[in-house]
Amino acid sequence: MLGKTVRITHSHTSESMSFTYQPSSKSVCIDTRPCRIAPRFSSDSDEEEDEEDEWRQTPALTYETPPDPEAAAAESGLEGWLSMPAKNTKRFGWDKKLCCAFQDEKYLYLVMEFMPGGDLVTRTSNDIPEEWAQFYTAEVVLALNAIHSLGFIHRDIKPDNMLLDRNGHLKLADFGTCTKMDSTGLVSCDAAVGTPVYISPEVLMSQGGTGYYGRECDWWSVGVFIYELLVGDTPFYSESLVGTYGKIMDHKNSLTFPDDIEMSKDAKDLICAFLSSREVRLGRTGVNEIKCHPFFKNDQWTFDTIRDSKHKHCIFSRNTLNQSITTEIQE
DSSP, rough: OOTTTTEEEEEETTEEEEEEEETTTTEEEOOOOOOOSOOSSSOOOOHHHHHHHHHTTTOOOOESSOHHHHHHHHHHOTTOOEEEOOOOOOOOSBBOEEEEEEEEOOOOOEOOOOOOOOOOOOHHTSSSOOOHHHHHHHHHHHHHHHHHTEEEEOOOOOOGGGGTTTOOOEOOOOOOOOOOOOOTSEEOOOSSOGGGGGGOOOHTTTTTOOOOEEEHHHHHHHHHHHHHHHSSSOOOOOHHHHHHHHHHHHHHOOOOOOOOOOOHHHHHHHHHHSSOOOOOTTTTTTTHHTTTTTGGGGGGGOOTGGGGGOOOOOOOOOOHHHHHHHSSEOO
């Protein structure tokens, strides 16, 4: 894909954007003409249709890294366009990199790091070896510990928000539900934030703003995640939202393991340790007690070296990348 133009179709508008990445010249060419990032709120106005036609005739812009807003605007003849590089701030290494951002009069455009491995949702749809679950879970634990160390709780840990790079390593996405902990390590919220099947009992109980919870709610979601990796479904799913919440609140009785699924004793023990009451949940005293769990014992990596290793099952070659992209590739 290097040096080629890739056309990506927007999932909501069915319109597309083209971009070309040239590592040698460190430039990103964004063709903003055929794609609208933000949704249109009306379509009955002739004036809006005229604006749409004018917008589509806007020339493509090529930004050097980092981009020069004034030079880009002058070169394209689009005075008033703004662009900015991603700030060179200290990152904790478990999120996608923002390459650059720019905007026109109506929209903001974010050029993000490409994650060729996609998300983990596709992997939960198939049976995966426990060795894979061990690897992914270990990296999720480290990623969450990094977020918690910064004083935040993620609150929406699920396979959809876990992306894989070309070496099979994991990065978290979608920090829209993150919230800052207070000085006691707790937060208060009047709504059940998160995805229903991954929400912990204490988050459900906090609705109305009468309850508090801490980072342990993320460890509950990790338990659901491990179960889903090994079983192929979440443990508390129900056809109705009320049914799902009922199972979560009654987790001591509703948590079961299918007889036809092979799972080690250590894996079951780890899942049960996460899917327990917050007072006894694994991770409540810190991440070290999670790292010490026998489920993570292996002879290939440790928590200190895992980011330097390559997951042998998830290496993406250039040919694999080209085959895995479902969008139109143009020479």
